[in-house]
Each structure stands twice: as C-alpha cells, then as structure tokens.
Amino acid sequence: MNTPTRTSTQHSESSTAEVRYGLVGSGYFGLTLGRGFLLRPGATITRVYDPEFAESAVSEFGAVASASLEELCNSDDVDAVIVASPNWAHREAVVAAAKAGKPIFCEKPMALSYADCSEMVDAAQDAGVLLMSGHVMNFMNGVRQVKQLIADGTLGKVLYIRAVRNGWEEPQPSISWKKRRDLSGGHLYHHIHELDVVQFIMGAPETVTMVGGNVAHQGEEFGDEDDMLLATLEFGNGSFATLEYGSAFRWPEHHVLVQGSLGAAMIDLTNTGVTVRHQGGEDKYLLHRNEEEDAGRTAFYASSEMDGGIQYGTPSATPPLWLQGVAEEETAYFHGLLTGAEPDPEFAALTDGSAARRSIATADALTLSLAQDRKVRVSEITGN
Ligand SMILES: NC(=O)c1ccc[n+]([C@@H]2O[C@H](COP(=O)([O-])OP(=O)(O)OC[C@H]3O[C@@H](n4cnc5c(N)ncnc54)[C@H](O)[C@@H]3O)[C@@H](O)[C@H]2O)c1
Numbered sequence: 001m002n003t004p005t006r007t008s009t010q011h012s013e014s015s016t017a018e019v020r021y022g023l024v025g026s027g028y029f030g031l032t033l034g035r036g037f038l039l040r041p042g043a044t045i046t047r048v049y050d051p052e053f054a055e056s057a058v059s060e061f062g063a064v065a066s067a068s069l070e071e072l073c074n075s076d077d078v079d080a081v082i083v084a085s086p087n088w089a090h091r092e093a094v095v096a097a098a099k100a101g102k103p104i105f106c107e108k109p110m111a112l113s114y115a116d117c118s119e120m121v122d123a124a125q126d127a128g129v130l131l132m133s134g135h136v137m138n139f140m141n142g143v144r145q146v147k148q149l150i151a152d153g154t155l156g157k158v159l160y161i162r163a164v165r166n167g168w169e170e171p172q173p174s175i176s177w178k179k180r181r182d183l184s185g186g187h188l189y190h191h192i193h194e195l196d197v198v199q200f201i202m203g204a205p206e207t208v209t210m211v212g213g214n215v216a217h218q219g220e221e222f223g224d225e226d227d228m229l230l231a232t233l234e235f236g237n238g239s240f241a242t243l244e245y246g247s248a249f250r251w252p253e254h255h256v257l258v259q260g261s262l263g264a265a266m267i268d269l270t271n272t273g274v275t276v277r278h279q280g281g282e283d284k285y286l287l288h289r290n291e292e293e294d295a296g297r298t299a300f301y302a303s304s305e306m307d308g309g310i311q312y313g314t315p316s317a318t319p320p321l322w323l324q325g326v327a328e329e330e331t332a333y334f335h336g337l338l339t340g341a342e343p344d345p346e347f348a349a350l351t352d353g354s355a356a357r358r359s360i361a362t363a364d365a366l367t368l369s370l371a372q373d374r375k376v377r378v379s380e381i382t383g384n
Helices: 028-038 054-061 071-072 087-099 114-127 142-152 187-191 194-203 289-300 304-309 323-337 345-351 354-372
Strands: 019-025 043-049 080-083 104-107 131-134 158-168 207-214 228-234 238-247 248-260 262-268 271-277 281-285
Touching: 019 028, 019 087, 028 054, 028 289, 028 323, 043 054, 071 087, 071 289, 087 114, 087 194, 104 194, 114 131, 114 354, 131 238, 131 323, 131 345, 142 194, 142 248, 142 262, 142 271, 142 281, 158 194, 187 194, 187 228, 187 238, 187 262, 187 354, 194 207, 194 238, 194 354, 207 354, 228 354, 238 248, 248 304, 289 323, 345 354
Parallel strands: 019 043, 019 080, 080 104, 104 131, 158 238
Antiparallel strands: 158 248, 207 228, 228 238, 248 262, 262 271, 271 281
16 A cells, blocks of 8 residues: 655645634535634634524534524624525535625535526626635645646546446435435536536536436435436547536445556446556555545444445544544644635646636536436536
C-alpha cells in the first residue's frame, strides 16, 4: 500500500480568526458539517434554522434557534452560512444568504435545475460572496490521488470512465424526502458526486443520453424516483463516460473506473481503496485518510445499512467515520478560505460556480434525454 501523498486540507488553514456560522438545516448532514466546522480554531455555530429538528443542534452547538431563514441570514452574529437543508430548499437559502452578504457553503446537489443553480451562483457573484459547493468526493484522498496521476500524465489520455452507484431498496416504513423526485431530484441529482467527479476529470460533455425508469419500486412503500438510470456522456474528443445509478440492482456496486491510454485507476467505494495500474506496475492507495476509515467503509457497505450507497442517513443517525472524515476535510477547506488561506487550484471549480453549473447542466440534459427519448446537447440546457 502506498502512503497517501496528498496533504490534508486542514494544513491550508492560515489563521485562528473567529468565524460565526449559521446552520440552515440541522439533520443528518447539517450536524455532521457543524461538528466538522467546530474542529477549526475560531469557529462557532451561533444560529440554527431548521423548522423541525433544530433542538439537537441548538443544544450540541450552544447555538440560538432562528425563527426564519431571513432572521438567521441577517443576524449580526452570523458571519457565514452553511446550507444543509433538503435539496429542494437550497435555492432559497443560498439566495437569502447572498443577499445578506454572507459567504455560503452549500450541500450537494446545488439545485434541482440549471436555472435555479445559475440564479444561486449569480446571486453570490453579484453580492461578491464566496459560494462553495459541497461536492465532498473531491476531498477523498484516493480521488485526489487519481486526479493528480491524471494531471501528471501517468494514466495518459482519459478515454473512458465508468461510474456505478447502485443497490437494492427494500420497502420503506415511511417515505423520506430523499426518495421523492420533486424534493431530492432522485438518484441522479441526489448522488451527483459521481457525475461531478467524472466532469472534474473529463470536463463537461458535449452530448448525453439516458435511459431508465422506475422498474421495480412502485407503490406506497416507495418514493417516485426512477430506480434504474443508465447514462452515456460523449465528450467529442474520442472519450466517453457511462454512469449507472439506482436502487433496482440486487448486486450492489459503487465504484469509479478510469481508463486511460497509459493506465487505469479503480476507485472502489465498496471494497474500499484505490488501485492504479500504469506502465511501471500497480499501486494501491487509501480512499480515505487512514486504514480505519477505509475498513469502516468496507464493513458499512457489507452490512445491510448501506446497500451500494443508495441508503440514506436520517436526522438522528450518526454518520460513519469515513463520512465524518471527508466532511472534516471540506469544512476545513471552506473555513480556511474564510480565514485567509490561499485557494487551492485543485478545488477552484467548487468555488467559482463551474462544478455546480456543469453537474446540474449535465443532469438536466440527461433528464431531458430520458423524457424525450433522444440524444441531448448540453448546450440546449446552458445556452452556450
Ligand atoms: N455530501 C454528502 O455526502 C451528504 C450526505 C448526506 C446528505 N447530504 C446533503 O445534505 C443535505 C441535508 O441532507 P440530510 O441527510 O441532512 O437530510 P435530513 O433529512 O437528515 O435533514 C434535513 C433537515 O433539514 C430540515 N429542513 C426541512 N426543510 C427545511 C428548510 N426549508 N430549511 C431548513 N431546514 C429544513 C429538516 O427538518 C431536517 O432536519 C441534502 O442536501 C443532502 O443532499 C450530503
């Protein structure tokens, strides 16, 4: 096993300046992000807005509950806003925070349509405030390692990426918002991570196609999202990607396989770890920060808790160690930017709006392809 060579983003922090955060949405991941931010010297969480589940965060973080989004965003004791509300509610929160002139960390997916995403990015840019998309996969050690090996030419030209995130969903006692297309966007938007990483490596595709549907999960015990989505991306330069998402797969898989002209990399999120084959042989890397986090992920996926990465946290659940670890890395990066650390070019797309825009644009194009049963140019969505 090669030792990880990527430096922790925590090292980029440059100051202990105080940052008082307001947390919008304090469920499963809002609490996780809050805990991540509180590890940073100078960070406090002063306010929480969550219409149903504020109590835990208020007592754990010693924060005040705000009665409304506007109150939180405009409070003098809030310097920056963390948006971890359900996907459908991100737009309103980001626009309100931008109007209040506060820097924003927004969970993925940024939005459920390209129009909303553009409005959010424009609102932040017009107000001159930082808006970072929480595309957390970019902070995984093994993903950073593969991106570095691509950048330095070790894998040659990337010809093809196959990203797969699927499993089987059993009947649910109650239907989470995460299973409703109008609230979460369904698998493609809710699990935008893989679509984002493909585009971090290959750029935005020119044309896309998607087939699929809800093939095995109709009825009252399920949401209305499509449980089988098969997407193809064409980059116009002799390179391609395919993505497979859904909860209609009895043999769960979760991986990103990069095929280059000189080598290949398997980012395995199930039997956790990264294997790179190149002209000089084969190397192995940790996906997460240490053996314990990787082993924890493997064990978690092997249990029934997280079948292929398509099961979900609830407000009262505690995330596994590896997820806490990547959340710590991304919150450290955002906090570092607020306290004077130099931006890292590797993460520029997360803060200039481009990763959010291209991931939602491509998701919208794929959705249109499925709806109209045709190949779609991404420019039909973006207008350029
Ligand atoms: N990066 C990751 O790996 C990761 C993991 C889990 C969740 N997420 C993202 O985090 C966000 C929250 O997901 P979660 O798992 O915490 O869901 P959750 O259901 O556990 O929590 C959502 C919380 O938001 C609250 N809420 C509902 N409407 C709201 C509104 N209008 N304004 C503010 N709060 C509102 C709910 O009461 C609930 O407490 C989602 O965008 C999700 O995609 C990211």
